[in-house]
Amino acid sequence: MALPPNVYDAEPIPASAREEIERLLQSGDLFRYTAAENAPVSLLESEFAAMLGSKYALAVSSCSAALFLSLKALDLPRDARVLLPGFTFAAVPSSVVHADLVPVLCEVGDNYRIDLADFEARLDDNISAVIISHMRGHTSDMDAIMALCEARDIPVIEDAAHSLGTTWHGRNIGTIGHVGCFSFQSYKLINAGEGGIMVSDDANLIARAVIMSGAYEHNWKKHKAPEGDNTGALEAAFARWQNQLPLYNLRLSNLSAAIIRPQLAEVPRRVRDGRANHDYVADKLNASPWLQVPEKLAPEDRAPDSIQFNLEGLDNTQILAFQDAANARGVKVQVFGQSTDNARAFWNWQFVPEKQELPKTRAMLMSACDVRLPARLKRDELDLIADALTSAAEDVMGAVKAYGT
Numbered sequence: 001m002a003l004p005p006n007v008y009d010a011e012p013i014p015a016s017a018r019e020e021i022e023r024l025l026q027s028g029d030l031f032r033y034t035a036a037e038n039a040p041v042s043l044l045e046s047e048f049a050a051m052l053g054s055k056y057a058l059a060v061s062s063c064s065a066a067l068f069l070s071l072k073a074l075d076l077p078r079d080a081r082v083l084l085p086g087f088t089f090a091a092v093p094s095s096v097v098h099a100d101l102v103p104v105l106c107e108v109g110d111n112y113r114i115d116l117a118d119f120e121a122r123l124d125d126n127i128s129a130v131i132i133s134h135m136r137g138h139t140s141d142m143d144a145i146m147a148l149c150e151a152r153d154i155p156v157i158e159d160a161a162h163s164l165g166t167t168w169h170g171r172n173i174g175t176i177g178h179v180g181c182f183s184f185q186s187y188k189l190i191n192a193g194e195g196g197i198m199v200s201d202d203a204n205l206i207a208r209a210v211i212m213s214g215a216y217e218h219n220w221k222k223h224k225a226p227e228g229d230n231t232g233a234l235e236a237a238f239a240r241w242q243n244q245l246p247l248y249n250l251r252l253s254n255l256s257a258a259i260i261r262p263q264l265a266e267v268p269r270r271v272r273d274g275r276a277n278h279d280y281v282a283d284k285l286n287a288s289p290w291l292q293v294p295e296k297l298a299p300e301d302r303a304p305d306s307i308q309f310n311l312e313g314l315d316n317t318q319i320l321a322f323q324d325a326a327n328a329r330g331v332k333v334q335v336f337g338q339s340t341d342n343a344r345a346f347w348n349w350q351f352v353p354e355k356q357e358l359p360k361t362r363a364m365l366m367s368a369c370d371v372r373l374p375a376r377l378k379r380d381e382l383d384l385i386a387d388a389l390t391s392a393a394e395d396v397m398g399a400v401k402a403y404g405t
């Protein structure tokens with residue numbers, strides 16, 4: 001029998017990155033602010049902003065750093081409250097704590113998207129900013145979220161770490177809120193090992209973030225407004241904040257930019273293949289009475305590199321048995337809430353000062369399964385994964401349903 005594929009291996013880095021890395025190694029020019037102009041990090045910023053349709057981009061050491069700087073750039077008072085979904089990665093509430101702010105969690109439904117009634121109710125609980133985590137690339141209703149936040153003048157940060165290539169009404173995720181943050185960590189669509197970037201149209205916000213990211217003295221002069229923008233807004237903002245802000249030194253290295261830049265051209269293919277793979281496997285899983293892949297929202301076009309599904313009608317013992325059965329068939333399933341120390345289970349974020357219980361989110365996490373599905377997989381590999389999952393459900397539940405009396 002053919003073995004299920006290794007879903008953890010990354011794609012090779014495009015060969016064109018090597019030449020640039022060799023040039024950087026020869027010259028030793030690794031720091032983004034050494035070259036007078038056109039350093040690889042600067043080029044990445046202008047290319048990424050153009051790709052997304054944003055005015056400004058700032059490349060930094062991780063998406064978590066981008067989230068932290070976004071919060072600092074909003075200039076909120078200490079202990080201001082930041083609303084975020086109860087289903088996200090632990091680094092997200094951590095960025096809030098790091099910025100001396102207080103994370104407030106809202107419920108997430110069994111379609112992995114923000115529960116809007118709960119979101120709206122909590123928005124009026126003295127909230128100063130919102131982070132929308134598009135967890136595993138699942139987009140919450142951004143029309144409703146932006147309307148609710150704009151009515152209250154609350155800024156929205158999009159945690160689009162895992163959403164590069166996803167669109168909402170045709171518009172890139174990460175460009176809908178006031179600032180959008182992306183990750184280049186190895187499990188995301190673009191892999192540089194580590195790295196992140198933030199995009200915004202707000203010159204004041206980006207100038208503050210640039211300085212705090214470590215553009216000390218007059219290094220901010222190497223951050224240019226987009227071509228054709230002669231408003232002087234960015235320069236004016238830099239002049240306003242010069243020497244006013246702490247330096248957190250969260251810069252990206254030229255080597256990382258050299259690894260990222262050639263992958264930008266790969267994004268459309270990875271999005272197309274990832275979506276086709278996801279939808280192919282989703283159809284197979286949905287044919288099982290015990291597995292259910294939630295529908296996306298209508299305005300969303302996804303860019304998945306993994307699949308999430310709920311176990312229907314399984315009790316906790318059967319959920320664990322399903323996980324074991326899938327494992328025995330060679331497919332590793334993470335059930336977010338079932339492992340100890342899972343970084344996506346809110347009850348493990350014990351550093352959050354205000355403890356909250358989120359019954360809906362908890363129920364979802366106890367049965368929501370996560371399987372990696374990288375864009376490079378081929379049909380026969382997808383068949384092996386889908387068949388292993390449906391058969392694992394059959395192993396556990398088949399006797400109950402088919403042969404039960």
Ligand SMILES: *Cc1c(COP(=O)(O)O)cnc(C)c1O
Binds near residue numbers: 065135
């Ligand atoms: C990966 C991820 C992060 C963290 O990104 P880093 O670049 O590793 O800091 C934050 N939020 C979400 C939704 C993620 O998937």
